[in-house]
Amino acid sequence: xxxxxxxxxERGSGSAVVLMHGMFGSLGNLGSVARALGENxxxxxxxxxxxxxxxxxxxxxxxxxAADVVATLDSLGIERAALLGHSLGGKVAMQxxxxxxxxxxKLVVADIAPVRYVQSHSPIxxxxxxxxxxxIGDRKEADSILAAxxxxxxxxxxxxxNLLRGEDGKYRLRLNLSAIAxxxxxxxxxxxxxxxxxxxxxxxKGENSAYIQSKHRDEIRRLFPRSSVEVIGGTGHWLxxxxxxxxxxxxxxxxxxxxxxxxxxx
Numbered sequence: 001x002x003x004x005x006x007x008x009x010e011r012g013s014g015s016a017v018v019l020m021h022g023m024f025g026s027l028g029n030l031g032s033v034a035r036a037l038g039e040n041x042x043x044x045x046x047x048x049x050x051x052x053x054x055x056x057x058x059x060x061x062x063x064x065x066a067a068d069v070v071a072t073l074d075s076l077g078i079e080r081a082a083l084l085g086h087s088l089g090g091k092v093a094m095q096x097x098x099x100x101x102x103x104x105x106k107l108v109v110a111d112i113a114p115v116r117y118v119q120s121h122s123p124i125x126x127x128x129x130x131x132x133x134x135x136i137g138d139r140k141e142a143d144s145i146l147a148a149x150x151x152x153x154x155x156x157x158x159x160x161x162n163l164l165r166g167e168d169g170k171y172r173l174r175l176n177l178s179a180i181a182x183x184x185x186x187x188x189x190x191x192x193x194x195x196x197x198x199x200x201x202x203x204x205k206g207e208n209s210a211y212i213q214s215k216h217r218d219e220i221r222r223l224f225p226r227s228s229v230e231v232i233g234g235t236g237h238w239l240x241x242x243x244x245x246x247x248x249x250x251x252x253x254x255x256x257x258x259x260x261x262x263x264x265x266x
Contacts, residue, residue, distance in 0.1 A: 003068050003071035004071065006068050006069070006071075006072045008027065008044045009027050009045045010043065011038040012038035012040070013042050014040055014042050015105070016044060016073070016078045016081035016082070017041045017042070017043050017082045018044045018046060019034055019044065019045045019046070020046055020048060020083070020084065020085035020088075020089030020092055020093055021048065021087075022086045023087060024175065025087075025161075027046055027047045027052055028161070030045055030084070030086065030240065033244075033247070036248035036251070037251070037252060040252075040256065046072060048088070049065055050179045051174075052174060056179065058178075062091055062187065062188075062192055062193075063095060063193075066092055066095040066096035066099050067099075069093075073103065080104070081103070082104070082106040083104055084108040084110070084251060085108070085110065086111065086240060087111060090109040090110055090111070091112055091188075091192055093108075094107070094114050094192040094197075094223070094224075097224075098193065098196070098197050099194055101198070104197065106202075107201040107202070107224070109202070109203045110239065111204065111212060111237050111239055112211050113203075113211060113219070114191055114192050114216075114219055114220060114223050117189045122181075123149040123150065127146050127159075128162075128175070131146070132177055135170070136163070142163055142171065143156055146159060146160070154238075162174050162175050191219075192223070196223050197223065198225055201224040202229075202230065203220065203227060203228070203229040204229075204230050204231075204251075205229055206231075206232060206235040206237055207232060207235055208235060209236045211237060230250050232246050232247060
């Protein structure tokens with residue numbers, strides 16, 4: 001299984017920070033953070049494999065996706081970078097820190113824990129599958145299909161960012177949906193594996209999200225002994241989009257700050 005070079009967007013100069021989106025996302029999702037960091041850091045927003053403009057491959061697990069990040073750093077001549085990931089991107093960032101600790105200066109994990117999550121069914125995958133198999137005339141038609149599976153118009157809008165119109169006029173998903181569906185319940189729900197990562201780590205939790213829970217404290221501390229947790233009030237899983245100013249401020253302070261870390265209290 002070979003690593004691949006990821007589609008990416010750069011801005012700024014200085015110490016490198018790699019920004020990784022969640023499942024079904026793309027490099028634009030963390031654009032607000034990149035703009036906030038761009039005055040003092042060299043930011044790289046990447047598309048994870050099988051997402052956005054990055055290559056498609058039938059293999060898809062945390063280890064291979066972490067290797068993609070390191071291969072991309074190698075291609076850019078970057079020896080060491082800070083990593084920030086949201087949701088699935090957070091899991092990839094954690095795996096990269098555990099597998100390649102010498103390459104990761106600092107770590108920010110947004111609303112995900114280093115544990116296996118249980119998913120019995122994914123209506124979003126089913127809905128996207130319907131869209132992929134349909135002749136879509138316009139985005140409104142695709143939204144109507146999604147609405148039968150997802151009530152939240154914001155989530156539907158996020159998913160529809162993956163719908164692109166080709167030169168032939170036909171709409172297609174830029175996701176490798178078959179690979180995501182094949183690995184969704186095993187490789188992508190899995191916990192990152194490794195000994196531990198002993199550099200500064202910040203977990204940022206959405207107050208109303210259940211992805212990071214008090215029962216995860218011991219595992220967080222075991223794998224990331226120099227970690228702390230910050231909670232952004234009144235936010236859910238999409239905390240970076242719901243309260244970008246607070247999220248960006250926490251990230252920037254952490255990236256610019258010392259190696260001080262505090263207790264896991266929330």
